[in-house]
Amino acid sequence: MPEDLAEIYRTTYTALVRFLYRKVWDAERAEDLAQEAFARALVHKPEKARGWLFVVAANMARDDARRAARERRHLTLLKSEPSAVSGAPEDEIDADTRRTKVRAALDQLTPRDREALLLWDAGMSYDEIAGQTGLARGAIGTTLARARRRLVEAYDAGKSEGGQHVARG
């Protein structure tokens, strides 16, 4: 008997969007992917729906990233529009800068460490993370310890680099 999808939807949707957002870095796309993952779950009715959802979502995000890479050239062009920059309040720019730094720090992690960290932050248990990443359950603590340390170190390193740039400029 599949778990109650409606309940999983209620408790997991936001976490799944967050998980996806940190992979595609686009809120609307993350929502689209999350909703599509749930729509597929409604069709497939998987046994362990929560884990299944994150596996499907991760795969979709990977495909999406490949597609995004193909379109990057053109997105870069559109981002150079002056209207996109003007009018953004100061704190929004700050938030954006911090988000960019966290993203850069996450990029410094190995794919497996990053996956474990994002899954943990999305509310998955060690058992579920082990099931999804193929790691032994006993190795999850060590993996998360390493991932967290690298994230913090990379973020702090990025921050000091940014500071130096400002100081030099």
Place this chain on the structure above:
Amino acid sequence: MSHVDDGSLHAYLDGELPPVERERLEAHVAECPTCRAQLEEERALVERASQLLGLAQPVERPTPPLHQLRQPRLVWRLRVPLAWAASVVLAVGFGYYLGGNSYLVAPRQFAAERLQEPAAPATAPAPPAVAAPPAEGSRPSRPAALREGFADRNAAKANDSISVTSGVVAIEESRGLRPANPAPVPNAAVVIVDGANRLAEVRGRLGTTQWPIIRPGPARELLGTDPVAIPGLAVRNLRRSPAGDGVVLVEQLLDSTTVIQLYQQRADVERAQRALDRSDARVAAPPPAARAYAATERLARFVGTLRVEIAGPLTADSLNKLLEQLKPIP
């Protein structure tokens, strides 16, 4: 017990350590100042990492009702595959059109030559039954025939009729030296799919490489104002339509291989031509080149006194964005 490793400390802090190990760890930490300090350090690390991840999350929006997910929002994910599919269908259809239906091309070509180039040596219009196999003799006029073909196919699409029917009409009209009425161009910006966009791209490559390159002065004269372009992109060429309908084509380079085409015409002239096209096709047969681009759906907008259409190998969204940025070339 030796010191506790950081993996166990994190599992402990995450509440994921099995009960027996948890008790053992707590007993050890109570006696070992080194591990106690280590535990506090790891606790700070866990909190810091969690806080950093918190900086990178989307604005939380209400969860949409589950029942709304019954129809997966696949459209945007299918966009690229659909575009490819559309391209393949177009390519195959186009090949079929050239290969198997040359009897459609030959009479139309004849008609076009009679209308546009009376002095040119016109080959006799072969009856359909004779010219049915792809005749080499009709090849020299292929580019013009290609343009005609595209115009017809688009006209058929725009009129929401079947292309075969349109083809038959075309033959009838050609016999009477009356070209097919081109599809009226919608007034407002047209939303198109990628397939149509690629069509514009293909057509553009085939058709407009023969458009004469002109200098800014004559372009300004034709348009009555400065031609417009996307700021920040190199202008490769200015061309004019060989049909003498006052259309100027600005080609810009997005990168070394991607060309954006901006077809521009005085809005009043374009309107007059369109009215003429509608009122009586027998009298006002627009030249083939003009029909070729007029019948292709593209995104269009008015910039000052100009009507500008954009074409290029990008999505409709992207083309629309580029269209919004147009500025006169200084």
